[in-house]
Amino acid sequence: MPEREVDLTRVRPYADHLGDGLVQMSFTLPVPYSLAARRAALELASAMGFEEPEVVHYEQLTPGYTYFVMYVRCAATVDFASLQEEGFDIEYLSEDEIETFAAEHVRRPIVVVGASTGSDTHSVGIDAMLNLKGYHGHHGLEGYRAFETYNLGSQVPNAALLAKAIEVGADAILVSQTVTQQNLHVQNLTELVEMVEAEGRRREVILACGGPRVTNELAKELGYDAGFSKGTYPHHLASFIVRELAARAAVPR
Amino acid sequence: MLLSELTRAAPRLALVGLAKNTGKTVTLNALLAELSAAGTPVGVTSVGRDGEQHDVIDFRIDKPRVRLEEGSLVATTDALLSASGTGHELLDRTGIGTPLGEVVIARLLSAGEVEVAGPSAAQDARAMADAMLAHGAEQALIDGAIDRRAASSPHVADGLVACTGAVLSEDVHEVVARTREAIELVRLPTLAADGPLGAAAHALALAGSEHGAAVLSADGAGAALLPARYALTAQAAEIAALLAEHRDAAAIAVSGALPESFVRDVALAARRSRREITLVVADATHVFVHERGVEHYRAQGVRLAVLAPIDLLALTVNPVAPQSHSFDSARLRDLLSEEIAGVPIFDVLHPSYRGAQPPVSRALRSRP
Numbered sequence: 001m002p003e004r005e006v007d008l009t010r011v012r013p014y015a016d017h018l019g020d021g022l023v024q025m026s027f028t029l030p031v032p033y034s035l036a037a038r039r040a041a042l043e044l045a046s047a048m049g050f051e052e053p054e055v056v057h058y059e060q061l062t063p064g065y066t067y068f069v070m071y072v073r074c075a076a077t078v079d080f081a082s083l084q085e086e087g088f089d090i091e092y093l094s095e096d097e098i099e100t101f102a103a104e105h106v107r108r109p110i111v112v113v114g115a116s117t118g119s120d121t122h123s124v125g126i127d128a129m130l131n132l133k134g135y136h137g138h139h140g141l142e143g144y145r146a147f148e149t150y151n152l153g154s155q156v157p158n159a160a161l162l163a164k165a166i167e168v169g170a171d172a173i174l175v176s177q178t179v180t181q182q183n184l185h186v187q188n189l190t191e192l193v194e195m196v197e198a199e200g201r202r203r204e205v206i207l208a209c210g211g212p213r214v215t216n217e218l219a220k221e222l223g224y225d226a227g228f229s230k231g232t233y234p235h236h237l238a239s240f241i242v243r244e245l246a247a248r249a250a251v252p253r
Numbered sequence: 254m255l256l257s258e259l260t261r262a263a264p265r266l267a268l269v270g271l272a273k274n275t276g277k278t279v280t281l282n283a284l285l286a287e288l289s290a291a292g293t294p295v296g297v298t299s300v301g302r303d304g305e306q307h308d309v310i311d312f313r314i315d316k317p318r319v320r321l322e323e324g325s326l327v328a329t330t331d332a333l334l335s336a337s338g339t340g341h342e343l344l345d346r347t348g349i350g351t352p353l354g355e356v357v358i359a360r361l362l363s364a365g366e367v368e369v370a371g372p373s374a375a376q377d378a379r380a381m382a383d384a385m386l387a388h389g390a391e392q393a394l395i396d397g398a399i400d401r402r403a404a405s406s407p408h409v410a411d412g413l414v415a416c417t418g419a420v421l422s423e424d425v426h427e428v429v430a431r432t433r434e435a436i437e438l439v440r441l442p443t444l445a446a447d448g449p450l451g452a453a454a455h456a457l458a459l460a461g462s463e464h465g466a467a468v469l470s471a472d473g474a475g476a477a478l479l480p481a482r483y484a485l486t487a488q489a490a491e492i493a494a495l496l497a498e499h500r501d502a503a504a505i506a507v508s509g510a511l512p513e514s515f516v517r518d519v520a521l522a523a524r525r526s527r528r529e530i531t532l533v534v535a536d537a538t539h540v541f542v543h544e545r546g547v548e549h550y551r552a553q554g555v556r557l558a559v560l561a562p563i564d565l566l567a568l569t570v571n572p573v574a575p576q577s578h579s580f581d582s583a584r585l586r587d588l589l590s591e592e593i594a595g596v597p598i599f600d601v602l603h604p605s606y607r608g609a610q611p612p613v614s615r616a617l618r619s620r621p
Contacts, residue, residue, distance in 0.1 A: 157512070157514065158512070158541075159484075159485045159486070159510070159512035159514060159515075160485070160486070162485055162510070163482045163485035163486045166481075166482055166485075167481075167482065186273070186310065186399060186400075187400060187543070190398075190399050190400055190401050191541060191543075193373075193401065193403075194401055194402060194403050194510075194538065194541070195509075195510040195512070195541060197374070197375050197403040197406075197538070198403075198509050198510035198511075198534075198535075198538060198539040198541075199509040199510050200509065202373075202374040202375065202376065202403075203374050203376060203377070213310075215309070216352035216353060217302060217305070217309045217352075217353070218309045218310065219352045220301060220302045220351055220352045220353050220370055220373065220398075221301040221302050221309055221398045221399055222301075222398070222399065222401075223300060223301065223373045223374075223398065223401055223403075224352070224373070225350070225351070225352065225373070226352050227352060244350065247350065
C-alpha cells in the first residue's frame with residue numbers, strides 16, 4: 001500500500017517507493033555479446049528518454065545477438081485523472097453479476113457470433129472469448145447461461161459471417177483480426193461494417209472487434225461499437241455486450 | 254470554380270476516401286474555410302474520427318486538425334468536445350454511444366479545433382445531418398473514415414466528394430487505375446423506374462428487405478423470390494442451377510449486400526451459358542468488389558445496376574503518401590482526368606487551386 005496519497009494527475013511507474021519512476025525493460029540488439037554491446041544498450045535507453053539506465057543482465061542469444069534486461073528511470077508523468085474523466089472507462093462486472101444483469105435487463109438468450117475473418121488464421125483470440133475453456137481461468141461466453149454463442153473459427157469470409165449472424169438473429173458480431181502497420185486487415189474489418197450497413201442491420205447489431213493492436217480509437221474509425229485489445233478477458237466483453245443491449249433497449253430509436 | 258460552389262446544392266454532403274490518408278480531412282478543411290469566407294453556417298459530423306493528432310494505425314503520421322468557426326454546429330462525442338476546450342452550447346444529447354463516448358450536437362461559441370467523432374451507423378449520421386440542418390446549418394458535411402462508403406449512399410447524403418491519393422500505390426498508373434475502378438463503382442448505371450426491369454426491381458425493393466433477392470425476366474413479369482441470405486451464401490453450382498431453371502432470367506435483384514464471391518459465381522454461370530445477367534442493388538454502397546473492377550465483370554457478362562444513383566460532385570487528390578512517396582500533383586490530376594470523365598478534379602493544397610487556403614500547415618505535405 002502506498003504510504004501517501006497518489007497524485008492521479010501526475011502518475012509515473014512505481015517499483016520501490018511511490019513516484020520513483022523505475023522501469024524494467026528487456027530487448028535484444030543484433031550485435032555480438034560484448035562490452036560495446038552493453039554500452040550500446042545504455043546509450044539506446046538514454047536516447048529513449050530514460051534516466052539512470054542500468055544493465056542488470058545481458059547475455060548472448062545466438063552469435064551476433066545480445067539480450068538485455070535493464071532498470072531505467074522514467075521522469076515523465078501521465079494525467080490519469082483526465083483520462084478517467086473521458087468516459088471510455090468501463091466498470092467490469094463479474095460473471096455472476098453479468099448473469100444477474102442479463103436476467104434482469106435482457107431477459108432472453110443473447111446471441112453472439114464470432115470469427116477470425118479473411119486471411120487471418122489466428123483463432124486464439126476468438127476462442128479465448130467464446131469457448132467454454134476460455135482464458136486464464138475465466139471461461140468464455142459459451143459458459144454463461146446468458147449467452148448463446150457461435151464460433152465460426154478462422155479464415156471466415158465476411159459474407160459467411162454475416163449470413164450466419166442474420167440466420168441466428170445475432171445481437172452481437174465479434175471479429176478477431178490482427179491489424180498490422182501495413183493496414184493489411186483494415187479493409188477486411190471495414191468491409192464487414194459496410195456489409196452490415198448494406199443489409200440494413202447496423203443499428204440492430206453490436207459490432208465488436210479484437211486484436212493485439214485494436215484500440216477504441218481504431219474501432220471508432222473502423223465503424224465498430226467497441227474494440228478489445230490484449231489483456232481482455234471474456235467478462236470484459238460480456239460486460240460491454242449486456243450493458244450495451246440494456247442501453248439500446250432503454251433508448252428506442 | 255471552388256469546391257464549395259460545386260457542392261453547394263447538396264444540403265448533406267458526404268466526403269469519402271478510397272483509403273486512409275487520401276486527404277479527406279484536408280478537403281473538409283478546405284470546404285470549411287471556403288464556407289466560412291462565404292458566411293455559410295455549417296454543421297459537421299464524421300462516421301469515424303476526424304481531426305485527431307496522430308494516425309491511429311501509423312503513429313508517425315501527423316494528421317490535420319479540424320478547425321471550426323464560431324457558430325458552427327458539430328455532432329461529436331461529449332468527451333471530445335470537452336477535451337477541445339472550445340466554448341459551446343449543447344443542443345441535443347442523442348443517446349447514441351460510440352467507443353469514444355456519447356454523441357451530442359453542439360453549437361460552437363468561439364472558433365476552435367475540435368476532434369469530430371459522430372455516430373458510426375450511416376442512418377444515424379443522416380439523422381445528425383438532418384438535426385444540424387434543422388438547427389440552422391445550411392450545409393451538413395458528413396466525413397467518412399478509412400475506406401468506408403456507407404455515408405455516400407443516396408439514402409444518407411445528397412452528394413459526394415471522393416478523395417484519392419498517392420497512398421493507393423507507388424505506381425502512379427496503378428493509383429489512376431484503382432481510382433477509375435472506384436469511381437466506376439460510384440457511378441453504376443441507374444435502372445429507370447419506368448422500364449420493365451426497373452419497375453420490377455423497384456417493386457421488390459419497396460417490398461422490404463426480408464425477401465433478400467429475386468430473379469427477374471427482361472419484361473419484369475416473372476419475378477421469383479430467392480431464399481433468404483441468397484447473395485451471401487449461394488455457391489457457384491446453386492447459381493448455375495438457378496440460371497438453368499430460369500431460362501428467361503435477365504437480372505437478379507439483391508436488397509442487401511452484394512459480395513464479390515456472388516458476382517464472381519454469377520459471372521461464371523453467365524459465361525458458361527452465354528448469357529448476360531444484370532445484378533441490381535439499391536445503390537452502389539451495396540456492392541463489394543475489390544479484386545476486379547466493374548469493367549472486368551461486364552466483359553464476363555455481368556452488369557451491375559442501381560436503383561438510386563450517387564451524385565458524385567468532385568474528386569480530390571492527395572499527391573503525397575505520408576512516410577512514403579509522392580507524385581507531381583498536376584501530372585496525377587492530368588492522368589486521372591484522361592481516365593475519368595465528367596467529374597472535376599482538385600488538389601485543394603496546390604497553388605493552382607484558387608479556393609480559400611485551409612488553415613492547415615503545408616508542412617503536413619512536406620516531401621518525405
